[in-house]
Amino acid sequence: MSLLLRTSLLLVLGVLPFAVPAAKNDQSVAADPGHAMTVSQEGSDVVHFCAELEDVSFIGSNNRIEANGPCRSVSIVGSSNAAILSIPPEKISVNGNDNRINWIAADRAKPIASVNGRGNVVEVQKDQ
Secondary structure, eight states, X not given: OOHHHHHHHHHHHHHGGGOOOOOOOSEEEOSSTTOEEEEEOSSOEEEEEOOTTEXXXXXXXXXXXXXXXXXXXXXXXXXXXXXXXXXXXXXXXXXXXXXXXXXXXXSSOOOEEEEESSSOEEEEOOOO
């Protein structure tokens, strides 16, 4: 084995155990269309960019969620979340208490909503 190859191999093997995970942030981006994405946060500002036909689930409580793009479905699981959806998805599901989900009016049909829990509001964004 050449000295250069042996040195390269040692460097690679020496660096791999010390790899640092990606920095945690409040933003996620879907990798490919038509898949499911789960975003878990607690008490955070969460900005998510949906891919076409993506099913996204937000899990946690006390979050301020902004979902942009053409999500197929949005699921909120937890309590005291506030979400704004830039484009209304086909389906919205909410499981928990005291969640507020609004979508911005667009040239799309009203989402089908499934709401379980108390004090939840799912409606079109009202002018302020």
